[in-house]
Amino acid sequence: MKNEILRALRETDGYVSGQELCNKIGVSRTAVWKNIRSLQEDGYEIEAVTNRGYRLAGVPDTIAEEEVASRLTTERMGRQIRYFSRIDSTNQYAKRIAEEGAADGTLVIADEQTAGKGRSGRTWVTPPGEAIAFTLLLRPKLSPGRISMVTLVMGLAVVNAVNKLYDLHAGIKWPNDVVINGRKLCGILTEMSAEVEHVHYIVIGVGINANLTSFPEELSQIATSLKLELGRDVSRAGLIAAVMEEFERLYAEFERQGDLGSVMQEYNDLCLNAGNKVRVLDPNGEYTGVSHGINAMGELLVETEDGNIREVYAGEVSVRGIYGYV
Amino acid sequence: MKNEILRALRETDGYVSGQELCNKIGVSRTAVWKNIRSLQEDGYEIEAVTNRGYRLAGVPDTIAEEEVASRLTTERMGRQIRYFSRIDSTNQYAKRIAEEGAADGTLVIADEQTAGKGRSGRTWVTPPGEAIAFTLLLRPKLSPGRISMVTLVMGLAVVNAVNKLYDLHAGIKWPNDVVINGRKLCGILTEMSAEVEHVHYIVIGVGINANLTSFPEELSQIATSLKLELGRDVSRAGLIAAVMEEFERLYAEFERQGDLGSVMQEYNDLCLNAGNKVRVLDPNGEYTGVSHGINAMGELLVETEDGNIREVYAGEVSVRGIYGYV
Numbered sequence: 068m069k070n071e072i073l074r075a076l077r078e079t080d081g082y083v084s085g086q087e088l089c090n091k092i093g094v095s096r097t098a099v100w101k102n103i104r105s106l107q108e109d110g111y112e113i114e115a116v117t118n119r120g121y122r123l124a125g126v127p128d129t130i131a132e133e134e135v136a137s138r139l140t141t142e143r144m145g146r147q148i149r150y151f152s153r154i155d156s157t158n159q160y161a162k163r164i165a166e167e168g169a170a171d172g173t174l175v176i177a178d179e180q181t182a183g184k185g186r187s188g189r190t191w192v193t194p195p196g197e198a199i200a201f202t203l204l205l206r207p208k209l210s211p212g213r214i215s216m217v218t219l220v221m222g223l224a225v226v227n228a229v230n231k232l233y234d235l236h237a238g239i240k241w242p243n244d245v246v247i248n249g250r251k252l253c254g255i256l257t258e259m260s261a262e263v264e265h266v267h268y269i270v271i272g273v274g275i276n277a278n279l280t281s282f283p284e285e286l287s288q289i290a291t292s293l294k295l296e297l298g299r300d301v302s303r304a305g306l307i308a309a310v311m312e313e314f315e316r317l318y319a320e321f322e323r324q325g326d327l328g329s330v331m332q333e334y335n336d337l338c339l340n341a342g343n344k345v346r347v348l349d350p351n352g353e354y355t356g357v358s359h360g361i362n363a364m365g366e367l368l369v370e371t372e373d374g375n376i377r378e379v380y381a382g383e384v385s386v387r388g389i390y391g392y393v
Numbered sequence: 394m395k396n397e398i399l400r401a402l403r404e405t406d407g408y409v410s411g412q413e414l415c416n417k418i419g420v421s422r423t424a425v426w427k428n429i430r431s432l433q434e435d436g437y438e439i440e441a442v443t444n445r446g447y448r449l450a451g452v453p454d455t456i457a458e459e460e461v462a463s464r465l466t467t468e469r470m471g472r473q474i475r476y477f478s479r480i481d482s483t484n485q486y487a488k489r490i491a492e493e494g495a496a497d498g499t500l501v502i503a504d505e506q507t508a509g510k511g512r513s514g515r516t517w518v519t520p521p522g523e524a525i526a527f528t529l530l531l532r533p534k535l536s537p538g539r540i541s542m543v544t545l546v547m548g549l550a551v552v553n554a555v556n557k558l559y560d561l562h563a564g565i566k567w568p569n570d571v572v573i574n575g576r577k578l579c580g581i582l583t584e585m586s587a588e589v590e591h592v593h594y595i596v597i598g599v600g601i602n603a604n605l606t607s608f609p610e611e612l613s614q615i616a617t618s619l620k621l622e623l624g625r626d627v628s629r630a631g632l633i634a635a636v637m638e639e640f641e642r643l644y645a646e647f648e649r650q651g652d653l654g655s656v657m658q659e660y661n662d663l664c665l666n667a668g669n670k671v672r673v674l675d676p677n678g679e680y681t682g683v684s685h686g687i688n689a690m691g692e693l694l695v696e697t698e699d700g701n702i703r704e705v706y707a708g709e710v711s712v713r714g715i716y717g718y719v
Contacts, residue, residue, distance in 0.1 A: 261584065
């Protein structure tokens, strides 16, 4: 019910009377009052003025369930939220509850990760109160070889959300690095449980450097945060909600189409590889070329000097001008 | 230590003196005596004759850790065994301990599965005392798309073990059904935990109809057991050990080669699809042709009537003469 009260307060510019809240949510004045008190204890500034009602004057910097849920208008993504002020890793937790039957679209959010993971076993730092860490659980009807496409969809969702909320020009470095001014803002780790031909579930972990102001030495030249770029704090809950909205729309397109055909153009318009010189570190060796963006399977198209087009499925790809490749 | 005593008794035709056992294993007479007593309590018939020593006169029909471990000569597969008289599913358990860090090559064995799983969520029946159910945990350095090859290796290992131990002519129906006289003896379910490009671990579940004498109605025409084919009971522990030996050899070949190139011929010699008319139920439609067995990637080669060779990666393939396809 706290979600509904917050949503109602947020939808109104001025005051909402207690009676209006009762009617809207269908509960007693006492229940409204109790929940207002509880929200105030959570850090929400809610003014109560006799004969006028309640007004939301300030929200705490939290990404707890209420703060995210009251902003969501999605129908599938994040309808179930599990929030932790501290957890080992949102991906690990999401995998555990997936084994126990948690629903498609379940969103796991943590204010702090003590053992956050990046790709290939690397660590991912999530300091409390500053970063965004969430994991979305999906149960797609896909073969394991097609999962990389879902990862690209999430990358695109984050870029779109960032560009809609802030006056920044974020782009995507294939497959799913979100980059601002040549530095990395976001990491995505997709993991799956699958049979040979059939995926049981996937978890998509997203880490966004929201309000961080410093990074470990080795990352200081390649990482950035929204706060560093904007010079102010951003609402982490607002960004999570915006990513969910974008992802829901794009993923529906992907499911309808069966591949990235209908979101490919949107991706390529934001793809920093497209039209640029790239260096590919392939399992079979290293080569350079000019990228033409992705195809409908999410593979990166790279035209080598002899005019051949290679389709890159895996491997590290550097883009000239980003992360020190000059 | 019970494993070592059992192994020593098994290696000798007649009697082994208590002193010999002490020397071989490096423990006291009392320790030997205590372990002999414990084995007798487990159902082993061990004769003790003054001045001659101990002799193994009978083994219980068990697939408990000691009985399997004392038969193994592998160096990697099954060096760690977890045995359960009853469990929900050996694959489920193997996945749980894999998350907790269990070693590559760990073998999970159960006498009874209460929620055994087949492919795509089907159930797999494992009645106590009759069937074989085990799961092998591996941590291969592979991309998810190459896991199907490991499944083929396990299928080949089971066929080889069956044909070495018994006078039967088992074959493989691609990808990994073990078939005797047109009926299915064994099912294999491989599951993985993976990132997009990188496998964390796989579990290979194997269910063999060892000493079953009846099947559910819907399986009665398509399933068989070793007991039904041979007219006698088989040693389940002996078969598990033989599969591990075969798998260790074949998997080492696969790892060395990086694909199935060096075991392809061995597979195709036993492949019931090869040289036969097959019907392929592809995600894209149905067609028939003559199979030429697998290629080095484990794909089934099917020559259609127009002379084209198709490489089948996934989908259901029927073979004329097997499971009712005439």
